[in-house]
Amino acid sequence: MNALSLKMKALSTLATFCAKLKSPGKFIRFLESVLNAIPTPVFIKTDPSTYLYVNTAFTEFVHKSKEEVFNRPYTEVKAVELENQVLCTGESVMYMNEYTSYQGQKKVILVKLSRCTNTQGKYVLVGVLTDITEFEEQRKKLGIHEETLAALMETSSDLICILDNSLHFTYCNNRSITMLGINPKNMLDASIYDIMTPAAARSFESRVYSSVSAKKTSERIEANCMHADGSPRILDFSVSLSYSKDNFVRVYAIGRDITEKHKLFNQLMQKERILESLSVKLSRVLNSTDYEADIHDLLHGLCGTLSVSHGFIFQNYFDEPHVRCNCLYEWCEEPSLAYKDRPEFQGLAISDVPNVLSGLQKGYCFVGKKDDIPPQLRSILNSFVTSFILIPIFVQSSFWGFIGFEDNYTLKDWTSDEIHALRISATSIGASLYLRSILQKTMDDKKLYEEAIQILNHRAHCRTMLAKEQNKQLLEEINDDQQSRPDKSVSG
Numbered sequence: 435m436n437a438l439s440l441k442m443k444a445l446s447t448l449a450t451f452c453a454k455l456k457s458p459g460k461f462i463r464f465l466e467s468v469l470n471a472i473p474t475p476v477f478i479k480t481d482p483s484t485y486l487y488v489n490t491a492f493t494e495f496v497h498k499s500k501e502e503v504f505n506r507p508y509t510e511v512k513a514v515e516l517e518n519q520v521l522c523t524g525e526s527v528m529y530m531n532e533y534t535s536y537q538g539q540k541k542v543i544l545v546k547l548s549r550c551t552n553t554q555g556k557y558v559l560v561g562v563l564t565d566i567t568e569f570e571e572q573r574k575k576l577g578i579h580e581e582t583l584a585a586l587m588e589t590s591s592d593l594i595c596i597l598d599n600s601l602h603f604t605y606c607n608n609r610s611i612t613m614l615g616i617n618p619k620n621m622l623d624a625s626i627y628d629i630m631t632p633a634a635a636r637s638f639e640s641r642v643y644s645s646v647s648a649k650k651t652s653e654r655i656e657a658n659c660m661h662a663d664g665s666p667r668i669l670d671f672s673v674s675l676s677y678s679k680d681n682f683v684r685v686y687a688i689g690r691d692i693t694e695k696h697k698l699f700n701q702l703m704q705k706e707r708i709l710e711s712l713s714v715k716l717s718r719v720l721n722s723t724d725y726e727a728d729i730h731d732l733l734h735g736l737c738g739t740l741s742v743s744h745g746f747i748f749q750n751y752f753d754e755p756h757v758r759c760n761c762l763y764e765w766c767e768e769p770s771l772a773y774k775d776r777p778e779f780q781g782l783a784i785s786d787v788p789n790v791l792s793g794l795q796k797g798y799c800f801v802g803k804k805d806d807i808p809p810q811l812r813s814i815l816n817s818f819v820t821s822f823i824l825i826p827i828f829v830q831s832s833f834w835g836f837i838g839f840e841d842n843y844t845l846k847d848w849t850s851d852e853i854h855a856l857r858i859s860a861t862s863i864g865a866s867l868y869l870r871s872i873l874q875k876t877m878d879d880k881k882l883y884e885e886a887i888q889i890l891n892h893r894a895h896c897r898t899m900l901a902k903e904q905n906k907q908l909l910e911e912i913n914d915d916q917q918s919r920p921d922k923s924v925s926g
Contacts, residue, residue, distance in 0.1 A: 475563035482517040486558060495563065497535065513545070517559055520547045530566070541567045593669065593689035599682050601626050601639060613669075613691050615662030626657075634658040642673065646682045651675050656692075668693045705851040708739050725870065726763065729863075733765040736859065740852060742841040743767040746774075747827070747863070749835040750784070757785040759835060771818065771842070787811055794826040795833045799853060803845050821846035823853070825860045829867050837863065 466487075469476055475492035479485055485504050493500055516527050526548045533541045544564040552558050587594045587607045593614070596605040606621040614629055627635040634657040645653045653673040661667050669689040676684045733745035746764035750757055758781045766772040773779040784791050790800060790811055800811070804820045815822060824838045837860050 477561045477563075479517070479559040479561070480556075481521070482514040482559070492563070495565070517547060517561075520549050521557055521559055524549045541565060543567075590688075593687075593691075595621070595687050595689070597626070597685040597687065599684060601642065601685065604684070613661075613689070614659060614667065629659050631658045631660065638671075642675070642685060645673075645675060649677075649680075651677075657689075666693070667691060668696045701849065701851060704739075704849070705855070708736075708852065708855040725866075729763045730765055732859070733763060736856070737765055737767070737839065740839060740846075741844075742821070742839045742846065743843065744771065744840040745838070747835065747837050748782070748784075750833065753781075755785075756783045757791060758782060759784050762835075768842070790824070794824065794836055797826055797828075799826070799857070800824040801848050801853070815840065818842045820844060821848075823848055823856065825853075825856050827860045827864045827867075829864045829871070834864060834867060836860075 466489075469487075469489040470491075472489060473491050475495045476489045477485060477492055478487040488500055488503050493503065496503065498506075513531065516529060519525075520527050526546065528544065528546045530542060530544055533543050535541060542565075544566045546562045546564075548560045550558050550560050590607060590609060593609045594607045595603055595610070598604055602623055602625045603621045606618040608618055610616050610618050610621055616629070621629075625635075626638055630638060638655055638657050641653055641655050651674060653675070655671045655673055657669050657671060659667040659669050668691070670692045672688045672690075674686040675682065676686065729747065733747070737743065737745045744764070744766045746766075747762055748759040749762050750759050752758075760780050760782075761773040764772055764774050784794075793800060801823045802811075802821070807815065807819070807822070819840045819842060821841045821844065822838065824836050826836050827834045837856065839856070
């Protein structure tokens with residue numbers, strides 16, 4: 435049963451009891467007996483100077499009888515002004531006042547004033563007194579420490595706040611203005627759900643109550659918060675849990691803004707992912723035995739790492755008086771938007787966009803979003819493109835072509851690390867093309883050499899065969915000549 439239900443049940447019980455009293459006199463006597471049983475001083479006035487009723491605790495506090503209280507008008511200036519204010523406006527007031535007892539002791543009392551309506555429909559003033567002398571003495575002893583602590587809390591570069599056991603703010607320092615764009619006064623009675631994303635608030639709540647169940651006194655919680663201007667903030671909270679007689683009562687939290695730290699960390703992780711992907715895939719390209727497949731894999735990997743939908747490589751060729759380009763390699767998330775198999779994207783006259791051609795020739799890259807794309811450049815890009823980047827490829831200082839990436843869904847902001855990685859890719863592709871040209875030339879030269887050797891060998895063979903034939907004929911002639919001569923003998 436919640437508090438409201440309990441309150442309604444109590445009021446119903448009291449109403450039933452009062453109805454049984456039947457006469458107004460009995461009800462008044464009952465009410466007086468209840469008020470006299472309360473240990474807190476209570477008074478009722480028709481005006482600031484006239485007491486209508488005081489309970490027993492009040493007479494004991496001032497050490498006067500009821501008759502003395504009724505016959506002695508109360509004229510303390512501050513009290514009279516506040517009492518008149520309450521009677522006129524109906525707004526309750528609480529204030530502190532000093533009181534000297536009959537023994538000469540100075541006491542500090544907390545007075546709460548409220549306006550009520552009596553049975554005749556007239557306004558009466560109800561006052562409740564609380565002796566806070568001891569509390570004030572302790573507070574004054576600790577005053578210098580409180581002031582120092584308050585100064586430190588208000589000048590802290592961190593968000594310092596106190597939450598009750600339902601995780602509603604009861605205190606927040608001025609740092610909340612710069613960190614969350616919220617005035618600390620507006621934070622009071624707000625909950626963590628008013629400054630955190632729903633998921634972060636649920637996680638924070640779960641972590642706190644889990645720590646309470648485990649009787650832990652401290653916790654470290656990172657939470658996604660929202661600035662008043664709508665921008666996200668990430669706060670790292672150091673949380674201390676306070677208990678009273680084993681009952682969880684409040685949370686002390688110090689929050690540090692780590693948004694920029696997270697952003698830097700994510701950028702470094704993105705850079706690491708890009709470089710890691712590049713190191714593997716570029717190595718394959720440089721040592722490729724299947725160049726087209728490895729280039730396709732490189733484009734696919736870069737698109738995934740960059741979170742874009744299309745990557746491509748165009749090669750230039752000259753068609754006087756134009757400089758044109760063809761799409762040689764690409765990876766596209768949506769095949770229908772691919773360039774390679776579409777005639778309108780083959781033989782593109784890049785010289786028709788002179789500023790782009792000139793920029794690429796000078797080594798500049800082109801980065802933009804759909805609203806920034808010049809009409810001339812739009813002609814060599816998909817009409818669906820929302821973000822793009824073009825980076826030149828050079829082979830031995832000669833402008834060979836360009837590598838490009840597009841996204842058709844988001845307005846991407848290209849980071850310096852991403853652009854740097856893509857420049858490395860373009861340089862490596864240029865180097866791989868140069869190596870392939872050397873290899874091809876080497877292979878062509880080897881073929882020519884082998885053909886020359888074959889010709890020389892053939893010629894040598896022919897000459898050898900001719901020499902052999904000539905030798906054979908010469909031997910035959912010699913033999914024939916010898917056989918035709920008569921034998922001559924010399925006698926003694």
